[in-house]
Amino acid sequence: MARRPLDAAAIDAFLREHPAWSHEGGALVREHRAPSARAALRLISRIGDLAEGADHHPELVWVYDRLTLRLSTHDAGNVVTSRDTNLARCIDDVLAD
Secondary structure (H helix, E strand, O other), X not given: OOOOOOOHHHHHHHHHHOOOEEEEOOEEEEEEEXXXXXXXXXXXXXXXXXXXXXOOOOEEEEEOOEEEXXXXXXXXXXXXXXXXXXXXXXXXXXXXX
């Protein structure tokens, strides 16, 4: 099902509430440094479970203890939708644990 893109005001409001995220190239982007590579791998697993449950699949880059996440809605033309902000909030909860 296609989603409607969020307008700039909605994206800006999300970013004000979630300053760890940025808006780059039509996606929400967050970088996170875990305590170790093993901890980063555990986070990937938890984030993957969330994404699979939401039927949403972020781009994720893992380099040792660093994760880079990119969220955009592919079936909406690779733009930010409420689907992305919802998953980003869930990811924030995981990363805060």
